[in-house]
Amino acid sequence: MNTRLKLSSVFLAALLLSGCVSTSVLVEEKLDLGTGVTVTHATAPIVLYRDNSAYAAHARDYVYVGPVEINRMGDYSYYLWLGIWSTVSDEERSYQRDGFESITLFADGEPLQLELVGWTLESIGVSEPVYVKPVASAADAYYRVTIDQIRVIANASEIELHAGTAPVRVYLMWDRQGSAHASMREFVDRGLFGATALHRP
């Protein structure tokens, strides 16, 4: 293993440790300083995956799915954030986003047709990233949803995502994700209203 690889290992170990020593809650609320809106989101997104064996045996494409609430002086808007990334270096950079303009999310078989509102923070009217990107090259995508649609997703035991048409790319749930579901349910139950009910007198 050469020097670059050793340095890389140290860096990754530091990342790993920094993650393990942190504590967090299921729903985060913060003020977006650039726009003055209050942003609430689940901390743990749901992980979907798709085997990309046509590219390489171990290649997988991933999509992270997380809800976002934007509170503009009491005017609430809801979005789904998708973090789209792959374990392999995709030389065709456009491919990553293809098909995600219009997606169908199946929550326990219930189809939710979602239309992209944008690829940048501007589309949801904030100035700071809401979710932590899984990898720097991940594409962010935002979809307008209703709170009921988020509720459908939060309560679903199986989630599947269809993107694209020629061909259709199907993403499945990585596994039953206790934290992600708890986080999303917490978002639906309490994160909607800014002030949450826990730990208050």
Add this chain to the structure above:
Amino acid sequence: MSADDASIESIEYDGESPGDKTLRISFSEKTRFDVRPGSDNNSLRVRVFLEPAADSSDRADATASTRLQRRPAVPGPDYVINLESWQRPPVTADMPRIALPKDKRVFVSEVEIDGATWYRVRVGNYGSAEEAARALAELRAQYPDAWIDRADAGTGSRTSDTPVPVPVEPPVPVAASDETAAKAAELMNDARRAMTVGELSRAVQIYTKVLQMPSNVHQPDAQEFLALARERNGQIAHAKAEYQRYLDVYPDEEGAERVEQRLAALLATAGTRRSTTAAAGGAPAGGRNALTDGWNIRTFLSQYYRRDANQVNDEEEIVSQSSIYSDISLDARRRGERFDFSARLTAGYRSNLLDDTRPSSGNDLRLSYAYADLADARTGLRGRIGRQTRNTGGVLGRFDGVNLTYALNDRLRFEAVAGRPVYSTARDPADSRVFQGLSSTFAPFANNLDFGLFFIEQEIDGLTDRQAVGAEVRYFGDNQSLWSIVDYDIEFEELGSLFVQGSWRLPANFTVTGVLDRRRSPFLSLGNALVGQQLESFEELRLFFTEEEIRQFALDRSASTTTYTFGVSRPFSPKLSMNFNASISSIDATPESGGVTATPDSEYSYYSADVVASSLFTEGDVGILGFRYAVSGTTDVYSTTIDTRFPVGRGWRISPRLRVDYREINTDQSTQWIYTPGLRAQYRMGRHARFELQTGKQFSTREMARSDQDRESWFVYAGYQLFY
């Protein structure tokens, strides 16, 4: 006198407490009554003494005098608003003087927090979080610290509620401001237009927005039309919940009877009965907690045509592919209060339109999924049998077999799996491998931490193909994430794979990310000994080599590969973000053994930067400018990519793009320019159809020592997807 006038708030029967079964009738205001046994000893008679309200008797219909006040759906309204909290019992002067709807009341509940008793002054109950939020918005002017709680929260506000005399003012309609009413009216008109032209999803969004506004006169209609839009949109479970919500929130509105009929019709159509747990305002999702549905069958059909052609130095064009890919998926589901059954069949067919006799170019029938799944909500057991896929618990993708799950709760699950791996969906599984495994996922330490452990054993022709233990950890914090999977083969005593992905958000919105992926490729197993051999089956291999030799061959063929990827991303404005990535991959050399030649080690790395900018030309467009430098032992490649995406109207998305590569080929010191323009268009037609066209052409010129080589190739994909 109508039941409404009697101010009966609820009638509840609690049969859960042994020896303490209680029938409770609650009134929304102070009421005089007496209770007598019925003459037949099978009934109870409650006489209510109330002065009839002058304004309501006129509007009470004929049936109302004998109608029971509609019982709140069990488990009842879920939300309350906490106005204030005191560390002493509140006195009358502490009670709020607010106007409340008739079905709401002020009460005091007690709760002990950290040894201190708090007295909470609350208003409730609200059938949904949204209804509570709307009420909270109006109360915030007087009670800025008011907050919403669940009525059944751990503090037990429902059970410890102590109704107190409250100086509640007569109910008055809450008048919306002119501005709010005007905005709501405008939105209602928009929504009506959306309904008229069949833009049901848009109508749903608009009606939802009206319902999220401060209280206004349009909200009952918005609630009803929201349900109607969902019904027309085929979202039956949503529609039922929305109709139910209307009945809970607006029981006295003129549309209540109509809504009740629609809900009844939906329930009758489903051929089911209304569950006692039908959630008023509860989550329409999940279904299990709401309504008992009938069969739900969905079909997906997609077809696309793909053509690839290329031409070298003005020679005849060679078509390398001309195929139609057809895929169909049938999903059937039936959900009950206890059992949830689903089944899926997904198959595809490739029609090769070329007159080609190569064995690999014929038509293909692919079977991706064919399984039945049954889940029992009461026991937490779930079983799936048939062709399915899984990538956790040591399972490596698609297999034919059975997967059993026992969920003790949301946080702890156990799984058992057994089956035969499927390496190709287009061929019969001739492979003799079978596997079985056990796994568990749990989250014992923190809210955002998930752990998984597994053991798996796979056999091939009576020998251990792989026997592995492994673990997975996932952590998502507000500023960090970590995901790691390790697979250790205890038979080979070698690391099978290690995947670590971490990201960390730093101040100033910098995010640094890293991925480590180390694995044996192909995945470590005894069957890898066949790689490079002229033999056709593992059985034949065993005839020529001992088990120890085969094990060594398997190790020799399974090269270790390691990939490190690092990245930094940062948004520089809401419209502009950048990211930088570096990746280094290495593949270890493999030795010569068993007649298979050695392979040298190799390394590949790339460095890239992307700029993503939106609203460059029109609202909603995006442009991505990418640079990339990739270097391997034979080639250095410099690439530039321009990818733009434009929304056109409501249904079209157009994406022109261009990629330019410059290659330095070290083996012959030649260089090559490659230009690849392309266009992708997608059209969404209503809810059930999407069309896509993608085409591109590649021009390349390679300058070699003796001659130049020009090459052109082009491709087209065109397809559609239908689902209903």
